[in-house]
Every structure is written in structure tokens, then in C-alpha cells.
Amino acid sequence: MTAESAAPFAQRGQQADADDGGTPPEAGGAQGAKKPGFEVRLANFTGPFDLLLGLISKHQLDITEVALATVTDEFIKYIRNLQKLGEEWALDEASEFLVIAATLLDLKAARLLPAGEVEDDDDIALLEARDLLFARLLQYKAFKQVAALLDATLELEARRYPRQVALEEHFAAMLPELVWKHTPQQFAALADTALKPKTAAPTEVGLAHLHGSPVSVKEQAELIGLRLQQGRPLSFRALIADAESTLVVVARFLALLELFRDQVVAFDQLAPLGDLTVRWTASGDEWSSDHLTEEYEEQP
């Protein structure tokens, strides 16, 4: 490995770090061909660590000693400028930037306050946040440096061309005759599979399955209302006969309790554990489901 080719990172790849920390991003950048908005484009900075390192190096500060408060303002300014330009951010990118901006602000605020003793939990949390930020920043810096090494090596190695010539004809002729058993249909099926766009493996664990589809108590109340307003009392069994899931049964039960509280239905149960019969007791459009909204709409 060529150690001499390791340019110090401060001189590498930071050419866009102009005088003004708030320089608007140059559209395109290194990731120009990628999906727009997929990478945060702050000049040539990819990601918050890159930006932070750029700012620190601009001030010729040592990461291990720097009071990050010095660069906080510029960091925030950078993000503001980006927002002004109306760049679309993906949620995960934005949150990475915001987490770091928030940490920086915390650190700055702590510095502005009179120095006191570290005693309360907030102080300790702040110290931890700072150490964590330093640690991640140093780690990122290390990878950035070895990335520069990889780049130099790859470039150097690309100057050597491997001999990879076609097999000489008399050798190619020695190869065993290809076994080919595919019908055009089977081959087409193969092509079909190969050409099907590959869906990228999800990066996040799906949570959708943890919750059933939302069932609205309000809607169920309206449904029960409509059925009972036909005039004929119905058993609870009959009311839930068409419920497609337990969740709907529960929602209808809750709806009945709501209706009972509003005194628009009455229950009759002839024997313990016997059938529960529900009667509509209100008249006409005396009742509406509107007020149920507040209590049940906001389901988790």
C-alpha cells in the first residue's frame, strides 16, 4: 500500500468549502447521476459528518479539542440555506442532520452558560452526547482518510492492464460441447425472471403487520344505528354476525356502550349469559355519531 499517496484529508475533496460556510449547494456534485434528493448535496459534502469535518478543517481546528460551538452557527446556516433552496430531503437524511445540529446547539448553549459543576443528569447527558458525536466524527474521519487511500491505490492499479485475451482457437475448440436443454419457452421464462425489476431489500423493519387495519368505532356506531333504526330489536349475536374480525366485534361492542351512554339504545337480557337484545330507543334523527369522533378517532 502506498502510504505516501495519502493526502491529508484537509486538502482532499474539500475544494467546495468556500469562504462562506453558507455557500449554497452546487447542484449535482459527486452524486449527480443519482436519484435527485437521495443524497444531501451541500456543495460536495455528503452527509452531516462530511460537512462538520469540512467546517472544522476550515477553521483549522483539531477535532479532539475543538469546542464545536464555534462551528455550530455555520452548520445551522448551511442547513437553512439548503432549506431555502427548497431541496427535498429524505426523512432519514434530514434527521441525521437535525440530530447533529441539535447536539451542536446543546453544546453551544452549555458553553454560554456559566461554567458549573457537573452534577445533574442533564450535564452528564450532554457530555455523553458530545463524546458520542466526537467519536462518530473521528470514526468518519478515519474512514474518509482510508477512502482517500483506496482511491489513490485504485487509480494507481488501474494503470496496470491485466492480460485477459480470448482463448486461442485451438484451445477453445477443445472445450466440451455445451449441453443445452432449454426450449425457447423455458429460455423465455428465464429471461422473464432475469428482466423483472429487482425490488431493493427493505432497509427498515416493516411495522404494518403489528397493527390490524384501523376499525373506527364511530363508523361501527353509525352502522348499528342504521340497523336498529329499522325498528326491530336485534340480538348482539345478530349485530356482529357479519363482523370480519375480532377487532370489528370489539369496535361494535364499544359502539354499543357509547350508544347506551347516549341513551339511544336499551338492552334486554332475559337470562344470565343469554342473548343480549338491543333496542333503539331514540326517535328519528335525535342522535348523531359526530361527537364520538374526539374520543375514538385518534387510535395509535
Add this chain to the structure above:
Amino acid sequence: MRKPVQEPSSEDTGGGTDIAALPGGARAALEAVLMILDQPASATDLAAGLNLTVAAVEEMLLELQREYDGYTVKAPDMEIASNAGFTSTPRGFELRNVAGGWRIYSRAEFADIVGAFVLEGQTARLTQAALETLAVIAYRQPVSRARVSAIRGVNVDSVVRTLTQRGLIEDSGTDPESGALLYRTTSYFLERMGIGSVAELPQLSPHLPGLEGIEEFYDAGRM
């Protein structure tokens, strides 16, 4: 600085390299080019690339040929060698002039050994990766390797080499825009498929018969 001495071949390569100053000089540069050439190149082409006269290149080619054959050692050593009165042994490769083009081949005397090495590990079947790549090329031809890589999601360089070696695909010129080499299927491919032209390949449709059993078929089939 880099102008050739006599009769420069019409155009400057723009490389800006003074080959005479490099270790081994022009001969080593010529050797470097010959080592990576896949197709035989004419002395004219070589001269253009090296920015030397055709005559100079032809002379060096013959020198190299003789040297590889063991009749002489490299030019810088020649004087000492001939003083010492010895002839070098032949190398394992030779420089041949075939149909007006020069290329380095393995020496014919070693054909048995090289042949055995080539056959080692060769199978008569295509791997699943090779089959899928072939399918993509068949249905998207002419197509560049980069495009096939993008569709398959993996690097297909070595598989494309295998398919070319097997005579199933061939290059069909370069993309006018990107300059990338394009690939298409060969008539041997059609022959093996039992069809007259690529137009006869079945239409790709969402539901194809026989798709179910195909996985096991290929898994069982290869290696």
C-alpha cells in the same frame, strides 16, 4: 519532446509519454501493448499507438519475435550476450504474425499442457448466472455489459467472457453515445435454441407455462 524521430505517423497520440525515457524504452512499451492485445494488431496500428514509424515498429516486432523464440536476448543485453556467445532459451510464449496482425500466443510446443489446464474445471453446462445473463442479452440486444450489470444487479464481466468464449454471444460494435461495446447473440445461439432468428424467441409475457419447474431443472442441471 515526444515527436518521433523520422516520419512521424500521421497523428500524435496525445499521450504525452516519452517512451524512450521509460524503463525498457520503446521495445518494452511495444511489449506492454502486445501483452494485453486481444485481437492481432497490424504494425501500422501499433506504430500509431506508440507514435513511432511503421518501419521502427516492424523491426522491433521481428526482434521481439526472435528473442521470444530464443535466438537472441533483449537488445540492450545483445552485445554482452553475443560477447558471451550464448543463445537464450525460448520463452513460453511467442509473437506471431497472423494475417497481417501481431499477437502473443502461448508457445505451440506447450499446447498439451496448456490444453489440459484449460480443460481443468470446465463444465459442459452454463451456470445459472451465465444463463440469466444470456437471456438478458438475447432479449435486450444489442446491449452493453454495463446495462446487463444494471439489470442483473451484479458484475457480469467474467460471465460475458464465458459466453463469448462459448460462441453464444459476440460483440456488435460500440454504442455511438457511450462508446461502450455492445453484445448480441450469435447464429450458434440460434442453432442451439432451434430457431431461425431472434424474432422467433417467445414473447415475454407475465405468465409463461413451465415456469414452475424451471428452478429445480437448472439447479439439478448445473455442476
Add this chain to the structure above:
Amino acid sequence: MRKPVQEPSSEDTGGGTDIAALPGGARAALEAVLMILDQPASATDLAAGLNLTVAAVEEMLLELQREYDGYTVKAPDMEIASNAGFTSTPRGFELRNVAGGWRIYSRAEFADIVGAFVLEGQTARLTQAALETLAVIAYRQPVSRARVSAIRGVNVDSVVRTLTQRGLIEDSGTDPESGALLYRTTSYFLERMGIGSVAELPQLSPHLPGLEGIEEFYDAGRM
């Protein structure tokens, strides 16, 4: 292919070729095989193909390597050469041991000239984002995308896809705990880097002063 035998030179090989009797002997035979390789071949594979011991082949490979580099002339000529007291000039090509195998390359000095003859090949340089992602994967492999994202502070999905297409990384199964797809570098990556294994990558620690334990530290810290 035949099994490598312990003392091969004494007996006739099954193929009926006594390589020692051929012009140039075993060294030239080895050279002949090196000429047809389209990917690096290990000393073990070469030894099996030539029906020689691995030790003998390794010795010859190193000799050839030195010879091509100009430090010596071929062994048969060595005595005369050293008597004459000269060192040969480097050849236009070199023999290198990369990604666990040996292969012939054109010498780097001639890149500009050779490049003009290579139709395709020189892949575009990697972007800064791709390089950083590649670095993290190289040093932390096998590693999930989420982990790489966390270190770089940005989403790496599209960059990982590009690196996979270019054959520099590949998936290496799933993490038993999280079920996340893990990535590692390929042997093509080693080839491109000109190294034998990832162990030869420069140490990360000088770049990470006093932060050996950072892994666990920040893994615990995030989310």
C-alpha cells in the same frame, strides 16, 4: 486433471509430455499457461496443471517475476549473465500475485500507451460517496447497509447498488440476529487494489487514535 504428485519431474506425466524435455523446460511451460489466464491463478492450480510441486512452481513464479522486473535474466542464462555482470532491463509486462493468484499485467509506466489499445475496461472513477462506502465495507465486513449508513451519516442504498453492479462488493448472507443483508468485498476488489487479501489493507487504527472500542460504544448509543 491429474493430481499433483510429490516428485513429478522424475516420472513421465500422464499426458505424455515431459516438460523438462521441451524447449525452455518447466519455466517456459509455466509461462505458456500464464499466457492464457483470464483471471489470477493460484500456485496450487498452476502446479496441478503442470504436474509439478507447489514449491517448485512458487519458486519459478518468483524467478519469473524478478526477471520481468529486470533484476535478473532467465535462470539458464544467469551464470553467464552474472559473469558478464549485467542486469537486464525490465520487460513491458509484469507478473503479479493479487487476490490469491498470479497474473500477467502490462507495466504501469506504459498505461497511457496501453490504454489507447484497450477498447473497454477503464472503469470510471468512483465518487467520493462510493469510495467512503467501499472503505467502510472493506474494513467492517461483513456489514449491513444500515451499519454503513450509520457510520457515514447518510443513506447508502444507491451507492451500495452501484458498488455491487461494479463487482466490488457482494452480499454475504444475512445477519442471524437482525436478518439484515450483509455485504463484503469481492476478489475483484482485491484485484483492483492489487493486494492478496483484505488483511493487506492499510491499518485503520492510525487513523482512529484511541478509538478501538468505538464500535460497541456508538452501536449502543444509536437508536
